[in-house]
Amino acid sequence: MIFNYLKIGFKILYRQRGYSLLNIIGLSLGIAVFVFIYLYVQSEFRYDRHWKDDDRIYRISTEYNINDQRELVALTPFILSNSINSHLEGVESVTKIFFSDPSDVNDMSTLIYNDIVYEVPDITLGDSNVFRIFNFDFIEGNAYSALEKPNSIVISSDVAAMIFGEESALGKKIKTHIREYTVTGVFEKKGKPTHLFFDAIVSVNSLNEERLGAMTHDWFWMSCYTYVKLKENIDGGNFEYDLNEYTNAQIQNFIEQSEVSIRGVTKFSLESIKDVHFNTSLLYDNPENVDKLYLLVFGIIAAFILLTASINYVNLATARSLKRAKEIGVFKVLGAIKRQLAFQYISESLILTTLAFIIALSLVEILMPQFNILVDKNLTLVGSLFSSDGIVFGLLLIFLIFTLSIISGYFPVFVLAYLQPANVLKGNRILISKHGETRFTTAGLRKFLVTTQYIVAISMIISTVIIYQQMMFLKSYDLGFNSKNVMVINLPQDTAFRDRANDFFEDITNNDDVLMSAVAGNIPGYTTGRMMYYVNDSNNIKTLSVFLVGSNFFKLLEIPLMEGSFFVERPNDDSSLVYIVNKAALDTLGERNLVGKNLIGSTGTSGEVIGVVRDFQFSSLYNGINPLVIMFSDTRTRYLLLKLKDGCQQDIMKHINGVWNKYNRTQYLHYTYLDDKLASLYKGDYKMLSLFIYFSIFVIFIASLGLYGLSSFLIEQRTKELGIRKVLGGSAKSILLLLAKDYLKLVLIAGVIASPIVYFLMSRWLNTFAISTQLNVWIFIFSIALVLLIALLTVYIRARKVIKERPSRSINFE
């Protein structure tokens, strides 16, 4: 019996293959987009959910306000964890992990074993409690004691496999360019997303007091992340209160003892480890963190795409099957009872829905590599289905298949069996008030659904245009320096490099394509450190960002001098400090003229300001231009900047590789173009732009499909009327407008509703940038007009046949 239903079902679907195809495409695209967004959002919510006792683990962030300069940072002072450990109750464990810029790779990121150099991008420092708080699975070694001794290193299983292959790593000696370490543990890293991005971690006590210097007792020197695991039943809020009470006293002590006068308030906040990934408000935090609002928006879009695709599917299916009223009559005459009819129709839609799901999941599987590139993730459909929360996902899909099949299959039977089909067909054409009749009508609901679909579609399109405009704005924004054709080479950090540095620089610049070179410890686009400074005759101490650069830096980047002079090369024995500041620093320090004055650091260092440069955008455009002090140094360098001739990129690499290998045999060459580095600051935004472009296309397609289905209803029921109007002289244009005007009205209403919502959300997004484009009313008008045009076109595609048909056919249509 069931086989028979399916056989007839297949035959009917084949006979109506145009319609079947359209409906399957719509539904499968909707499901595919839903699954993609679901997997993406799900992967974001998996961050840091796997730690044991995760509800007791917190990261501490810092809000400090020094002389009216307020900053929120993910980093904390080095001293914080020691203070917590020795002075506060309720703590099970506390640890610190050092900050390292994940995007800045140099030879500090290499490990050497048996004279072979291995690249390990993320090596950091941490104390012995790291693995007491974070229960990484240890394959070798003892997690609790692994980082207790100096010169210990714990590596991930990937790194262990890369360096030691099948051999055991434990106890092996590996080197960096600075010192030798003993491997004391190997942890498993795979498949568990976390904001902790290290591949290897070195015991912090490997660094001696001298190297750590003032960092160990300075409450305003933010150097590391602090994590705390509270004892059971300890309230985070209470602990935070106790923490601040204790540290406030300590900080006041520190201020009193220091030589400079600081008006400073520091507040430490606890955030649950589960929320860290969603915090985008802090400086020096993981750049992969995402705002929950965006995930919420994506989630709503996904749910909506699925809902509309499903509704459209049911709409199209019922519009189509209501045409089969006669067929139902024939089935009835042949003796089919209502239940059999229902089974027949449901089997048809079950075939269709299942096909759509199979196509959707295949699409997801096929397009997954592209999607992974787009969102910079490593998602798999199978991996997700077989994960702990995969069962929910699987059940949801099965539930959907059956619900959609039953609704779209049973609805026409229900309508034709219980209600007068003609009445239902009329839908929104029934003018209840004029006739005083009450009839079954679904028109209001359908209009509501169409409007909602268009609210989403218009919102997506406006947002996409705004994001695009902002990205173009950032691209064309004058940063105050020229980053074109500037190559940045990460210099070796081994102590011996200094001896060969001059020969290396000489050789590498000895090429016609190299126009100029400069060394620097900091360059625009990379994370910079901050320090407190004041002018010698004032007590106005301020936090300034710090750059260390060599003599040609400003000339190479074409940063103009406002007053004073640039740095010049100095004899090696001249160790006096000289500074150049930017205009913003002048303003922050409240000075009109700084040239010739001494700038004193909170650590006691002092140097003369010799020049003031025009402000330049040295960090991302999320931040404005901060006050900056630039210190001369041609020895403490991390980068070599080369200004290259236009169009020589291909040829110059051979030269650079040759020189690099001559001088740095055990180091990998890491280089980038400054333009690329600066663009990478907005990687997340470009990702969002791509996602929005794709989603907009899908949403508008699905909304159009819905409109197509709905206008099918309308046209089916009004074919005869359209014929009469044509006989009476109605033109094609007047008939198209007659059909489309109701929907165009709905699109306009949707536009009016969408605009303020988008305005609110996009203003919020634009506000995350220090510099942003203006929200122009034309973007809104353009987007709504575009959607109106698409809607009109959609109705036209459906109505074209009726419009072009000879009226003699339409007026005889019943």
Added chain:
Amino acid sequence: MIITNGLTKVFKSEGVETLALKEVSLKVNQGDFIAIMGPSGCGKTTLLNLLGLIDEPTAGKYFYFGQDVYTLSERQKTELRKQNIGFVFQNFNLIDDLTVYENIELPLIYLGWKKKARNERVAEVINNMELDHRQKLFPMQLSGGQQQRVAVARAIVAKPPLLLADEPTGNLDSLHGEEVMSILGRLNNEGTTIIMVTHSQSDAAYSRKIVHLFDGQIINENIIKGS
């Protein structure tokens, strides 16, 4: 006024060809009242649709006041139709969602008449057709005869020289049928050329000439005595 030469219409459906009209040649003079009669399926309505420019022939020519109409574009045909031809159908073909007044006004809107002129003309026709008290009602609230009076009113509102009627009394009882036919007779007397398809001998009696169709061909044409 109208001359057709060898009008032929073949319907194709799923590969099967049906000959509906075969080389029909007809001459209609201004002021004529012609009844087209014949058994069901003989091609009466097809001929009327071709004359009304709401269908295309497979072959043949159609001259309207000397103009070869099948050489015109679709838009030109629409123009010609809305200015020159009125239609009355067996099943009235009124638009359910428009009132009596709006239904009658529709052709004038499509002709681009100004609001004031429309109001005057519609009022005049409504008055002529004695529909004054029903102009705000919807078609479904009227009797069959009243609906057909509305249909006739709509057909003549733009003062077309030619009126095509497809079994105008087919859905009406004899009393209402009589009423509609006397209106058509009056219109003809006032100068409107009428071509009417009918099964009814008594309706045909109102015409001046009867054309008999059989299997898509004209088999004879009778002039009614006394007309």
